[in-house]
Amino acid sequence: SAVISQKPSRDICQRGTSLTIQCQVDSQVTMMFWYRQQPGQSLTLIATANQGSEATYESGFVIDKFPISRPNLTFSTLTVSNMSPEDSSIYLCSVENQGNTEAFFGQGTRLTVV
Amino acid sequence: AQSVTQLDSQVPVFEEAPVELRCNYSSSVSVYLFWYVQYPNQGLQLLLKYLSGSTLVKGINGFEAEFNKSQTSFHLRKPSVHISDTAEYFCAVSQGGATNKLIFGTGTLLAVQP
Numbered sequence: 001s002a003v004i005s006q007k008p009s010r011d012i013c014q015r016g017t018s019l020t021i022q023c024q025v026d027s028q029v030t031m032m033f034w035y036r037q038q039p040g041q042s043l044t045l046i047a048t049a050n051q052g053s054e055a056t057y058e059s060g061f062v063i064d065k066f067p068i069s070r071p072n073l074t075f076s077t078l079t080v081s082n083m084s085p086e087d088s089s090i091y092l093c094s095v096e097n098q099g100n101t102e103a104f105f106g107q108g109t110r111l112t113v114v
Numbered sequence: 115a116q117s118v119t120q121l122d123s124q125v126p127v128f129e130e131a132p133v134e135l136r137c138n139y140s141s142s143v144s145v146y147l148f149w150y151v152q153y154p155n156q157g158l159q160l161l162l163k164y165l166s167g168s169t170l171v172k173g174i175n176g177f178e179a180e181f182n183k184s185q186t187s188f189h190l191r192k193p194s195v196h197i198s199d200t201a202e203y204f205c206a207v208s209q210g211g212a213t214n215k216l217i218f219g220t221g222t223l224l225a226v227q228p
Contacts, residue, residue: 042204092158
């Protein structure tokens with residue numbers, strides 16, 4: 001199984017600012033993904049982080065708001081830009097195992113925007 | 115489009131009683147099915163998964179689920195619950211070959227009472 005570390009684990013930010021969340025995996029993985037879990041709701045896929053190319057965003061999410069980097073096969077960042085209180089959520093990094101049969105999740109970053 | 119329905123937002127149950135958490139999905143193609151558990155202030159942990167083969171799937175912590183293609187269901191069961199099973203449970207579906215692009219249900223809070 002993959003061990004995923006996310007930083008920070010939580011943060012309280014002022015509206016209008018940006019926060020970058022880091023995701024580090026203990027092994028090389030092909031697929032890395034970012035999810036959002038809004039308060040009291042389920043998880044929604046934001047984007048697929050592609051190594052060496054631009055991320056692939058799901059409907060309703062755009063690069064200007066959620067820029068993503070994937071410089072290598074073990075690391076990715078998600079930035080939440082120009083934050084508003086509606087961005088208060090848990091953001092989770094996820095990776096797929098070698099056999100493509102299981103997804104592993106980080107502990108999440110709990111973001112509160114005030 | 116795929117979707118997942120978890121009809122019960124909350125299931126209260128007494129300790130040592132059996133429990134079933136319901137999950138129905140819709141998809142026009144073959145799918146992989148998953149149950150994840152989220153303990154308070156923690157990330158997601160995979161309970162069990164159905165990829166192919168036997169329709170009765172056994173997972174960790176004494177949980178099992180049965181894939182029923184005709185009813186498009188993947189209900190989660192445990193014969194005797196413990197206080198420590200109190201958590202949020204998420205059913206998820208993906209198209210075969212893309213196990214990490216998951217569509218999640220809205221979750222069911224299993225509240226085990228002494």
